Amino acid sequence: MSQFFQVHPDNPQLRLIKQAVEIIRAGGVVIYPTDSSYALGCQIGNKTALERIRRLRQLEDKHNFTLVCRDLSQLSLFAKVDTGAFRLLKAHTPGPYTFILNATREVPRMLLHPKRRTIGLRVPSHPIALALLEELGEPLMSVTMILPGEALPMSDPYDMRQVLEHQVDLIVDGGVGGLEASTVVDLTADEPQVVRVGCGDPEPFVED
Secondary structure (H helix, E strand, C coil), rough: EEEEEEEEECCCCCCHHHHHHHHCCCCCCCEECCCCEEEEEECCCCCHHHHHHHHHHHCCCCCCCCEEEHHHHHHHHHHHCCCCHHHHHHHHCCCCCCEEEECCCCCCHCCCCCCCCEEEEECCCCCHHHHHHHHHCEEEEECCCCCCCCCCCCCCHHHHHHHHHCCEEEEEEECCCCCCCCCHHHHHHHCCEEEEEEECCCCHHCCC
16 A cells, blocks of 8 residues: 655645655655646656556557656766757756757666667655655656556546556545646757657657
8 A cells, every 4th residue: 555645836845845854765656746747756866666666557568767856966977968959948947848968867767768878867845755766865857647457647646546546655635637748859850859748848859
């Protein structure tokens, strides 16, 4: 049975955040809210938890996980960020974007794109997600909370509890979530390339 924490979406209770982080550090799989939709997350480098998420989402080996980071300085530990990319990141983080960048050696091999050594990273603007990341002190490995065969992410924590209470360790209820994933932007080439349009406005990354 998973635990179910009702956390205030604007002023997260530190006691519950600390308990949530203990569950993550113990290898738990958690569902938590972001500024786009709810996400499934686990501790970076925890292979068992990662495999549990893969099974739950029925993901193939090649599916890219995202590292959800607290801020730009943490992000830059895990990705190679040149001046042009840094300007774009500074202007659009925190926010509902996932950026594909070339990974540094800090990124566990199992998270890398098999051929390209790239990784997706994002800095959310949701108070609960940021509080978890602040307390954890490292990124969360994450994917969108979308069930196999569904077109949209799950948005109601009570539905998640009903469907997934035996498959995850914790559901963080921060209210009803969004129905769109983040917008994905590839920053590994000379020009930004919008890979997936989600709830972040793609316009700043599209060439005129």
